[in-house]
Amino acid sequence: MILGFDIGGTNLKAGVLDASGQILRRETVPTPATLAGFRDAAEGLISRLAGEIRLSGAGFGCPGIVRPLDTLVECLPGRMDYLEGVRLSDFVAPWLRAGAVVAADNDARAALAGELAFGAARGHRNALMLTLGSGVGGAIVSGGVLLRGHAGVAGHIGHLTTDPDGPICLCGNRGCLETYFSARAIEVEALSAIQRGCESSLRTRFAAQPLSVTCADVFDCAASGDPVAVAIIERAVRYLGGAIAGLLHVLDSEVVILGGQIAQAGPVLFDALRLDVNLRTRRLLKRSVPIIPAQVGEHAGIVGAASLAFSG
Numbered sequence: 001m002i003l004g005f006d007i008g009g010t011n012l013k014a015g016v017l018d019a020s021g022q023i024l025r026r027e028t029v030p031t032p033a034t035l036a037g038f039r040d041a042a043e044g045l046i047s048r049l050a051g052e053i054r055l056s057g058a059g060f061g062c063p064g065i066v067r068p069l070d071t072l073v074e075c076l077p078g079r080m081d082y083l084e085g086v087r088l089s090d091f092v093a094p095w096l097r098a099g100a101v102v103a104a105d106n107d108a109r110a111a112l113a114g115e116l117a118f119g120a121a122r123g124h125r126n127a128l129m130l131t132l133g134s135g136v137g138g139a140i141v142s143g144g145v146l147l148r149g150h151a152g153v154a155g156h157i158g159h160l161t162t163d164p165d166g167p168i169c170l171c172g173n174r175g176c177l178e179t180y181f182s183a184r185a186i187e188v189e190a191l192s193a194i195q196r197g198c199e200s201s202l203r204t205r206f207a208a209q210p211l212s213v214t215c216a217d218v219f220d221c222a223a224s225g226d227p228v229a230v231a232i233i234e235r236a237v238r239y240l241g242g243a244i245a246g247l248l249h250v251l252d253s254e255v256v257i258l259g260g261q262i263a264q265a266g267p268v269l270f271d272a273l274r275l276d277v278n279l280r281t282r283r284l285l286k287r288s289v290p291i292i293p294a295q296v297g298e299h300a301g302i303v304g305a306a307s308l309a310f311s312g
Contacts (some may be wrong), residue, residue, distance in 0.1 A: 002309050003046065003058040003092060006107070006301030007031075009079060012038075013047045015302040016055070021118040021310075023299055035082040042091040043281060048121035054097035058203050060088040061301055068308070072102035074152065095149030103308035107301065108137035108155055109146050111259055112296070114304030116141060117297035120257045129294070130244070130251040132262035136178040157247070159184065161238050165308045180239035182217035183262060189232045190218045200228035201265055219265040233268065241276030248281050248289055259294035 001024065007015040008031060015026030021099040025044055032038045045054040046129070060066070064076030071088040089102040096102065105113070112129040115121040121129070125144040138157030147154045158178035164176025179185055194203050198310035201221045206213045221229035244256060256277075262269065270291060278288050296303050307311050 001050070001053060001055055002306045003049065003055050004302040004309075005042070005045075005058065005060045005085075005088075005092075005307050006110075006303070006307030007060060007062040007080070007088075008107075008264050008301065009063070012041055012045060014042075014049055015299065015306070016049050017303065017306045021303060021307075023302060024286055026299065026302060030111070031080065033079065035086070036130070038080075038083065039091065039250060046092055046095055046121055050095040053095075055092070055095050055100060056097055057101040057103075057306075058089070058092045058307035059102075059105040059110065059113075059305040059310075060087065060104035061305035061308070062104060063107050064103045065243040066106055067152065068105050071102060100259070101309045104305075105146075105148075105308055106137075106139070106152070106155065107131075107304075109139040109148070110304035110308055111137075111296075112139035112141060112146065112257070112304070114296045115257055115259075115294055116302055117302060117307040117310055119300075120292050121255065126252065126254045127257070128244070128247055128251060128261060129257040131181070131260040132258060134183045135262040136182055140253075142251060145228075147205070157243065160243050162243055162244070167181065177239060177243045181236045181243075186215045186232060186236055189214060189235070190229070193228050193232065198228050202229055203225040215262060219262075219268055223265075223268040234272065237269065237272045237276060241273055241280065243278050244273070244291070245280035247282060248277070252285070253289065256289055256291040257294050258291065259296075259300060261292055263293050278301045 001016045003013050005245030011028050012031050013028045013202050015023045029041050032041050065074045072135045073083045073086050076247050077085050088104045108131050116283035121127040129139045137154045159176045162177050163175030167179045170295050190213045191210050194206055218229050222233040
């Protein structure tokens with residue numbers, strides 16, 4: 001059996017998989033606030049999932065920058081910075097059989113590893129994946145190899161500059177993609193429209209509690225034809241489409257895969273994005289590049305993490 005361990009800012013998710021990628025058992029616990037708490041939670045999860053069985057491999061998907069070969073977390077800003085300098089393999093060592101493979105990587109690359117093994121990227125040697133949520137993560141496979149770059153930073157697509165004079169991003173750059181297209185960016189636009197008193201279903205639904213509006217609410221209103229929500233989504237999609245078109249001109253990918261919570265918006269996202277990207281790229285690429293949702297499913301983090309070990 002292979003362990004897949006998905007480290008998130010809210011929850012730790014883990015499961016054991018068979019060789020076909022099927023999850024046999026899984027558990028989720030809240031992400032602790034300290035390293036001691038994390039160690040206890042991780043070891044408890046692994047112990048309950050593995051039991052007396054020695055694992056043949058384990059994979060960890062983690063935000064930030066992670067060294068795949070020795071599973072060291074090099075950089076992880078935010079509330080989980082206590083993991084910096086920690087080797088994730090140490091948590092699973094007591095449950096491994098001799099010769100077991102242990103691998104770790106950035107969570108977006110883990111997601112693409114899962115799609116390569118069991119999902120939308122199967123059969124492709126050149127694929128681009130974006131994970132669309134509170135920020136924008138990304139991963140690239142080129143010539144059958146997951147790109148990591150010189151320092152393991154490759155794939156941070158959310159920090160692609162789309163406007164050199166744009167708003168300051170959390171990373172310190174200006175005009176990053178995720179300052180225009182992300183759950184945070186879309187929610188800020190919606191909140192501004194509500195507070196300005198723009199007539200829309202967004203204002204009708206959230207005037208009393210404007211801070212409760214979510215990205216999913218904006219997409220729902222746009223799908224129902226609300227003009228303010230439609231304008232917010234159209235603007236965000238133009239930035240995302242421009243970024244993807246630029247990446248396709250650089251990478252010449254066979255397919256673009258979208259995962260994360262925003263990808264669940266369905267046609268209101270995909271139809272407009274496909275049209276925008278095709279208009280931007282068809283002359284040079286001479287083809288329409290498929291833009292498709294991730295296929296691994298709701299437990300993609302666990303499957304993707306385990307896939308790092310399968311591929312290792």
